[in-house]
Amino acid sequence: METFKRTPLQLFNLPQYFVIPLFQRPYVWKEAEQWEPMWKDIRRIAEIRIAEPHLNPTHFLGAVVIQSHEAQSKRLMTWNVIDGQQRLTTLQVLAAVTGSLLSQADHPKLASQLEDLTHNSEKYVIDGASPLKLRHLNKDKEAFVEVLTAKPPIYYEELAHEDSQIVAAHRYFSTVVERWLGAPGTAEYTTKANELTNVLLDGLQLVSIELDAAENSQEIFETLNARGTPLTAADLVRNLVFPTPRG
Template sequence: MKANAVPLLAIFETKLQLEVPLFQRQYVWSRDDHWEPLWEDIARKFTDYLEGRRDSPVHFLGAMVLDQRQVPVTHVAKRQVIDGQQRLTTFQVFLSAFRDFSRTQGCVAIADECVKYTVNSGMMANPETDRFKVWPTQLDRKQYKDVLLAGSREQLEELHPLRRKKYKRKPEPRARMVEAYVYFYDQLTAFFLGTATEPPLMHEAVLEMRLDECLQALKNALQVVAIDLEQGDDAQVIFETLN
């Protein structure tokens, strides 16, 4: 195995697909245990960059274990995600929310730059699937594609509306990735636009400048330890050991 600390977005910037193998479980991350702590980590780095502390220590998001897949030369390069798929998937959902929020606020250049971190571009043998940077297991693909391709919160909520059962006060929960997207979109809205009782950080600065500064934080201040398996490493055994 080879391990390297790298910015997460540097991995997503590569023309590459991180494929979740069949033996992995479905997407299970939740708000209290996972999305909220991740957002707090991201917001902390956003704040560092907005307040001019670019030299503050990078934040490590954990490790991911990848196994190289042999594909024809005309296909997008692929890695199987042996460990770290929940984190990688969640970050793709977050990037989609950041992209759509930016576009809704008229910051099209920021939104367009985010696109290259969620989908591959250029010629592909199987563009319908190869364009996605992360490709989840079969049962998660519908909601994942909806989140990444809807293009706006409004469009996503049309695809996944809240539904209430008769005599129930609370709506039924939507697909987890949809709920994650809505959670992150709400947090981004409060962070950049403020709330009824509190203005946003650095509110005197132009929104596009603040969004761009935070995009730089996403590019440079969030790292992962990428562990590449080598020939002879048993991916299934390593997965079972880690989990």
């Protein structure tokens, strides 16, 4: 087991997959409890950097536990997400939302930088496979793929998975980010667009606990969750009955 302090750019920059195993509970984060506080923290860091760039503040997002897994492609490293899928999913949704808004506002360079957090380059992806770096195997799979690959502007009421919590997160962040950025084409918009991109790339910190395939992910998973949001009995049973694939 190795532990690293990583920014989103450091965590997501390589061609790779982060897989949410089938046994993991679905995406459950909500607006009042998680999305709004997370957005306020990110917005605060961006605004401080704009007002006082010499401070260069960062924000700690928490820890994730990932375990190496045999890749389906020789060119793509694959990790199973043992713990932290809620924050990783939310971070991917926020990066995708911001990139989409910046692309529509004629900031292709910034949009491309954010796309590198969420998408593998097509040159590394097997024909017919998804380019998305985060892959859900549970019931969130189709909703996540649909909303992250939908062409902007997105009409949420027309999506097949409109009622998904992941789609709701996408809709929330699209609203608050667009409102904060303001009117495209202005100097203020450009300043905010640049700084928000910088924060999403290297202004956030995650502790990444990285296991090799032989390590006991079950023990670490239970230890971490003992003092976090309590797992239901069903969550624990699923985790025991369906152990993390070893490759």
